[in-house]
Amino acid sequence: MDTFLDWITKNSDLIIHYAIQGILALIILFVGMRIAKFCESLTEKGFEKKKVDKAVGSFVANIIYALVFAATVLMALSQVGIETTSFIAILGAAGLAVGLALQGSLSNFASGVLIIILRPFKSGDYIEAGGRAGSVQKIEIFSTELKTPDNKVIIMPNSAIMSGPIVNYSREKTRRIDLVIGVSYDSDLKKAKEVLKAVLDADSRVLKDPAYTVAVHELAASSVNFVVRPWVNTTEYWPTYFDLVENIKVALDEANITIPFPQMDVHLHKD
Known part of the structure; x- marks a missing residue:
């Protein structure tokens, strides 16, 4: 001591x-x-x-x-x-x-720089990339933060985003809704087409330009399938989609036009 x-x-x-x-x-x-x-x-x-x-x-x-x-x-x-x-x-x-x-981390950094330079999306855009989808919250050095519609936060490595296709659902002002509506073979196709057009004409959110499309698409196994393709503003896509599905079903019921279940005809032959 x-x-x-x-x-x-x-x-x-x-x-x-x-x-x-x-x-x-x-x-x-x-x-x-x-x-x-x-x-x-x-x-x-x-x-x-x-x-x-x-x-x-x-x-x-x-x-x-x-x-x-x-x-x-x-x-x-x-x-x-x-x-x-x-x-x-x-x-x-x-x-x-x-x-x-740490090659992976450096790859994430380089990918982050590319995201900033190329600008495939911006904050607030709803994108699909790397097998995930959500609204872009922020881009950091090594990762990008997405928020899903059900309020989950996804932290994605930047390299995972840049290594594959990026689908940006928010970049364009308009989007097309693609619906396939099947009616029975016994139905009057002209009447069914008129009913579908009437539903679209009655919805103010459906854009006049570009014009919508209603046409027979295929003669399927159990039904005659129409394609219904209206254009709407991107911000109104899902509300319009849900309302159109409901309104089309109601309108077809009122017109006594059947939407058939999948079915198979079995023929028995007695020897």
Whole structure:
């Protein structure tokens, strides 16, 4: 114990020096993190003020946060006496090794950059990609956040989105509803066609241009199938879809036109 106290007494100036440097390094780290967070928030607000897509602002803000935070760590290490030049060289070598080990993460980052450059979708768009579908909430460095209609949040790696087809349901202002309506072979086809057209004409959400299509599509096994293809505004797609299905069923019932069940005729021959 006496030896330890003697060592502290002899090296008190050195201990105080490194203690002060350590405290300053912690202060630099704390302040730097706050500055990084402030820069991230300021960037997002700046993009929002310029009315740039929210997803783009979030992506760029994340990159700025990472750069400021990395600079802060280097300053804190320099404060405690660690040679940052050699540290950067070591960090570069370690970064190469880590990069090889984390090829997937680097692929996600590169895909995130491509998403920002190519702009296949923007914040708020409803998309289908990588086997998942949802509304785009934000694009981050390595992943994109989607929200499903039933309020589930999906965090998708950016590489999974860019590695396959992307279906953007929100980009165009109009969409076509595709319905297949089957009527029995005994039904009057002209009357059935008139009933289907009347239902479409009665719905104000169905657009006049482009014009809708009502036509016999096929003579199926159990029914004669019509295709009913009206155009609507994208924002009104699902409400119109559901209402048309219901209204068509009601109108066909009132006109005594049967929608047949799938059926099979069996013929027995007695020997």
